[in-house]
Amino acid sequence: MKRRRGVSLVELMVAAMLSGMIFVAALPVLTIGRNVIYRANKREAGLTAGDAAFEYVANEMRFAERIWIGNEKEEIPPGEENWNAVYAKGTLMVRDRAPVSEGLCGRPVFSDGFLNFADLKLEAETVGPSDLSLTVRLMDGDEIVYERTELLSVLNMTLNEDCHIEGNAETGGDSSPVLWYQKKGETASE
Numbered sequence: 251m252k253r254r255r256g257v258s259l260v261e262l263m264v265a266a267m268l269s270g271m272i273f274v275a276a277l278p279v280l281t282i283g284r285n286v287i288y289r290a291n292k293r294e295a296g297l298t299a300g301d302a303a304f305e306y307v308a309n310e311m312r313f314a315e316r317i318w319i320g321n322e323k324e325e326i327p328p329g330e331e332n333w334n335a336v337y338a339k340g341t342l343m344v345r346d347r348a349p350v351s352e353g354l355c356g357r358p359v360f361s362d363g364f365l366n367f368a369d370l371k372l373e374a375e376t377v378g379p380s381d382l383s384l385t386v387r388l389m390d391g392d393e394i395v396y397e398r399t400e401l402l403s404v405l406n407m408t409l410n411e412d413c414h415i416e417g418n419a420e421t422g423g424d425s426s427p428v429l430w431y432q433k434k435g436e437t438a439s440e
Contacts, residue, residue: 292367292395296388299365300396303342304386306359307372307429308402310336310344311382314431315406319374319382322354327430334433338370338426347432354428368395372426380404406434 311317318327327333327350335345335354342365345356365388373385381403388396 292390295367296395299360299368300386300388300398302360303365303370303388304384304398304400306342307336307386308384308400310334310431311384311402311429312405313433314404315434316432317382317404318430319376319427320430322428326350326428331432333430335428335430336372337428338372340369341365342370350430370426372429373399374427374429377401 318333320326322337330349330351332347333345333350334347335356336359337343337345337354337356339356341362342359343354343356344359345354348355368388368390371385371387371389373383373387375383377383381401383399383401385397385399387394387398
């Protein structure tokens, strides 16, 4: 009897079919794994970016001497004093001391790529004469990627009859409040 070397066509076809079936069976597992990794990366990026945005806004508010919660149109601080402002326009924006009449011509706090995966929303509410409830939320469409709410005590506001956080901003829909503030040592107007 002759010894046969090599593989027959039938054996080759059976091996190819079995390999294809194994690949087709493994494809959903690979897809699910890829989606899990994508969601985990997005959640980690959301935690990093959300915490950074929250800490930035919280530190600015903690050391403010005056705070006015409003928006960019009707609910602005009265008078022509110089005010800083922190607000959200997709990303976190800051406006350095300028008269209120100059409007919101700010600069981004973070680089362009830092918050590009989600929209930033700010919510602020007065809770007491020198207490502020601050919420930072990152939204990817309707999905909440990050949300953090804390009560902040403003450190430089002394408790007297003039001490209170003023203003009321509508936060429904796509709007986010503008946190107007003045820091200790800054003159009220120039």
